[in-house]
Amino acid sequence: MNPETIDRELDLKIAAAMGIEIYFNDWDARQEIPLYIPSGKSWKTHSMEARPLPSYHKNYGAAFSLLDLFKNMAGFKLERGLTEWWWCGIEFISGLSAKGEGITAPIAICNAILSGLTVYPIIPMEKLNRETLMEMCKKRHVKSWTAHSSKKELMDLLAADEQTMLELMRSMMSSTPTQK
Numbered sequence: 001m002n003p004e005t006i007d008r009e010l011d012l013k014i015a016a017a018m019g020i021e022i023y024f025n026d027w028d029a030r031q032e033i034p035l036y037i038p039s040g041k042s043w044k045t046h047s048m049e050a051r052p053l054p055s056y057h058k059n060y061g062a063a064f065s066l067l068d069l070f071k072n073m074a075g076f077k078l079e080r081g082l083t084e085w086w087w088c089g090i091e092f093i094s095g096l097s098a099k100g101e102g103i104t105a106p107i108a109i110c111n112a113i114l115s116g117l118t119v120y121p122i123i124p125m126e127k128l129n130r131e132t133l134m135e136m137c138k139k140r141h142v143k144s145w146t147a148h149s150s151k152k153e154l155m156d157l158l159a160a161d162e163q164t165m166l167e168l169m170r171s172m173m174s175s176t177p178t179q180k
Contacts, residue, residue: 008032008034008055008057010056010057010107010110010111010114011034011053011054011055011056011057011110012034012053013114014056014066014110014113014114015034015036015053017113017114017117018069018117020036020053021036021037021040021043022034022035022036022053023035023036023037023043023047023050033052034052034053035050035051035052035053036050036051036053037049037050037051038051056106056109056110056113057104057106057107057110058104058106058107059106060105060106062106063105063106063109063110064109066109066110066113067090067109067113069113069116069117070090070092070116070120072093073092073093073120074090074091074092074093074116074120075090075091076088076089076090076091076112077089077091078105078108078109080105084103085101085102085103086101086102086103086104086105086107086108087099087100087101087108088100088101088102088105088108088109088111088112089112090112090113090115090116092116092119092120096119096120097119098112098113098115098116098118098119099111099112099115100112100113100114100115130151130154133151133154133155133158134147134149134154136154136158137149137154137157137158140158142157142158144157145157
């Protein structure tokens with residue numbers, strides 16, 4: 001197995017950890033071009049919207065964009081050792097941390113992200129129903145919400161409310177078993 005295949009598997013692991021469903025075209029017999037639908041809709045009805053999965057393992061921009069998953073919940077540090085080995089550490093505001101190493105900076109970031117997603121799983125807010133989002137807004141006294149707010153507006157309001165995100169993160173960390 002060549003190194004490119006191994007590293008592409010890293011991209012697929014990240015997609016799985018983020019809940020991104022991967023598809024392959026029928027003509028792609030070797031399954032070399034993983035595709036995803038940004039809207040998250042089904043392949044059967046929205047395959048024309050499919051985009052290639054970013055090459056997080058070799059593209060610096062794509063790798064650094066992964067760090068945005070944690071928004072203001074964490075900081076990160078990227079270092080290069082005396083050899084050609086890279087190290088990336090992510091420290092969460094809760095005090096927990098994750099790290100990753102690799103032959104390149106993007107691979108180190110990808111490994112740190114995979115480790116970080118076990119500490120701080122992505123909150124799939126799109127899967128929450130509207131009533132739950134409204135209750136969260138009420139509880140947090142989030143300004144600008146109304147009974148007529150759309151689901152997207154409610155999600156945007158909650159995402160902008162740092163305290164709610166902190167509370168959700170803490171509750172998820174206490175209910176998610178840590179992996180070693």
